[in-house]
Amino acid sequence: MAEKLEDFNLPLSVVQRIVKEAINENVNISKEARIALARAAAVFVLYVTSHSSQVAQKVNRKTLLAEDVFEALKNLDFGELIKPLQTHLQEFKESHKKKEKATTSKSAEGGGEENAVEEMEEDNEDE
Template sequence: MAEKLEDLNLPGATVARIIKESLPDNVIIGKDARAALSRAASVFVLFLTSQASQEAQREKRKTLLGQDVIKALEELEFEDFIDPLQRVLKDFKESKGKKQPKSKKPNENGHEEVEEEQEDDIVDEETGD
């Protein structure tokens, strides 16, 4: 768990990029508004995670699944978020089966070695995928 409240904040650069992409080009956002949006987003993620965790506990599971997040969104009356989230989850599951790109990393002699990217260890407990 986080030691300080600030540890729970989302990365400022990421929040700033999302805000910038969401607004028209001619709109400027103040530093205080950016901080408020960042904090609100962090609180929303914590709130949603807590609700999803309760759903997993009701199902006697320790692992949070995408379906727990969807159920939490329903319970919290954020139905407008469900369809986009389901599309993202579908795309994610489809991309898991594709081979990950290779990356080049220097070895101890300074020569580049090709390594396969590690896949996420996310497993759907229902399907085992």
């Protein structure tokens, strides 16, 4: 677990990119506003994670699943976020499957099954 409050900060460059996509391009955002948004997003993530963990614990699981997050969002009255998140999760899964198939077929052509397995394990670690 993080030991310092700063460990919970999201990268400002990521926050800035998300904000720029969400607002009019003619609007500027101050550094203080980016920091405030990054902190708010981090608090939101911790809040939803905590409630998701409670959902998993109620069914005696230690591993959080996407369904736990969806249930927590519903319980926290953020139900409107569930549908878009499910859509993005599905898109992610499909793109990941395509990536795995490409890696597998590339390895089969080169005769290196071990490399394909290593690459898939590296991809899973990144998640």
